[in-house]
Amino acid sequence: MDIQVASHADIAQQTMQLLWSRVRQRGDLPGFSKVVSAIIGAMRGDDDREFSMTSTVLQDPALTQKVLRLANSAMYSVFGQGINTVSKAVIVLGTEAIGHLALGLKLVDGLSAASAGSEHARAEMENAVLAGHIARQLTSGAATRDSEEAVVCAMLHSLGRMMTTFYLPDRWQQVLAHSAANGCDENESAFVLLGMGLDDIGREAARHWGLPTPLVQSMADMPAQSSGDPLDHQDWLCAVSTLSSRCATVLNSEEGDTDGELARLAGSYADMLGMDAAHVQAALAAAQRTAAEEDSLVPRSQRREDVQPAPALAGKPADCIAMLARGVVDVKSALSTASSGQIMSMALETIYQAYGFSRSIAFLRDRDRRQYIATMSLGEGVQERVSRLAFGDAYEPNVFHAALANDKMIFVENARDPKLHSKLPRWWKTSLPEVRSFLLLPLTVNRQPVGFLYGDWDQCKPPGRIEQREIAPLTALRVLVVRMLEQRRRAEPTWLRKL
Helix, strand or coil: CHHHHHHHHHHHHHHHHHHHHHHHHHCCCCCCHHHHHHHHHHHHCCCCHHHHHHHHHHCCHHHHHHHHHHHCCHHHHHHCCCCCCHHHHHHHHCHHHHHHHHHHHHHHHHHHHHHHHCHHHHHHHHHHHHHHHHHHHHCCCCCHHHHHHHHHHHHHCCHHHHHHHHHCHHHHHHHHHHHHHHCCCHHHHHHHHHCCCHHHHHHHHHHHHCCCHHHHHCCCCCCCCCCCCCCCHHHHHHHHHHHHHHHHHHHHHCCCCHHHHHHHHHHHHHCCCCCCHHHHHHHHHHHHHHHHHHCCCCCHHHCCCCCCCCCCCCCCCCCHHHHHHHHHHHHHHHCCCCCHHHHHHHHHHHHHHHHCCCEEEEEEEECCCCEEEEEEEECCCCHHHHHHCEEECCCCCCHHHHHHHHCCCEEECCCCCHHHHHHCCHHHHHHCCCEEEEEEEEEEECCEEEEEEEEEEECCCCCCCCCHHHHHHHHHHHHHHHHHHHHHHHHCCCHHHHC
16 A cells, blocks of 8 residues: 555656646746736735735736726626726725736636647636636625635636646546546546646645635535535635536536536535525526626637737827826725825826826835835836935925925926936936936925825837826826825824835
């Protein structure tokens, strides 16, 4: 017995070594593992979790649009509509929900790209995507804030099969042949040939990525069982993801008595999950409709060629004014309940998105240090420069102090104009040498400058400028931020140092 166990352990080790060597050769699941660490880090962080999550999502324009679209869907109507910024979505839905939502969306993108070259891999990816749709529909009732966690668990439930079909297609063919020859399921064949079950492979990959423990533990089949004590959260995730994954497989198989098998699964798991069997079947139908409408999964027999839209030109969006107006609505609606940091985050995100800036930064005055210091920043690579983005509050003859002293918005269209060289501070020229144009929005409380919002376009972006008709919404945004600062100043005496 000991020899057999050791043999299986050796085979399992060889399997994982081969898997990771293939991963290095072909690249990890595209578009997923590259950002998963940042998303999980934001979910786990103790300080500035909300802004870290906002910043992480905003680094991916496609992810940003999908998060906002889902946050405004009927599913989240209980929390109110009209979420125009990721910052507000994080406030309303919570860091955990947005984090799981972002993980799920990035996983869909990664699976779609990864599966293109293999029919078996494509089939598993389709199952995973549909399982996510089913889980969202199943859990979109009272436990809405747990829904996105369940969606990710459902999609990851068959991760071992996905990793095997995508990275180890030769081994997968052996598993299929062994299963057919011996009349056993594929998981049993995998244990014989690969030294470990498909679930084990999935959990090893999830641990390798550093996914949260509840997600890793949910990647095990939970058989239907008679009703007893209510399921704890972990078992609930396991049961939902198992049911979702099994139903997705049935729906995508297009063989046998699909309706009968779905009815059997619904009846088996409904009582266990505290649901009605009719609700489960309605959720299955809704999931199929949603998948078809979003074109994220089409039955293989009906699939059409994917049409990739032309990428949008980077730079200032055509609907800049509308985006500014929506941001103003977000800030105004949150003014009475949100913290100083949350309001500042929404304002910063608004100008960053509305103008397609290369980076946007909130500078606030630290009276003890007598400096203006960068406290929040959005944009690729800007975080690494934050420590250098500070300057003294004593007046100097440059555009930054001019904007602060006069409480006037300043836009510099050509920062490389030799006539402006002496009016640009050294700290700015050395820290941001690639900038072409920039905007300064000063923030003044009781006639005293307390900070400013900054945004710029660098040489990688098309030239842009601030139009006259954009002044009104920018002014409205600035007025709201200043009002927040006035309201919070007494209640939060240390806000300057904590934002």
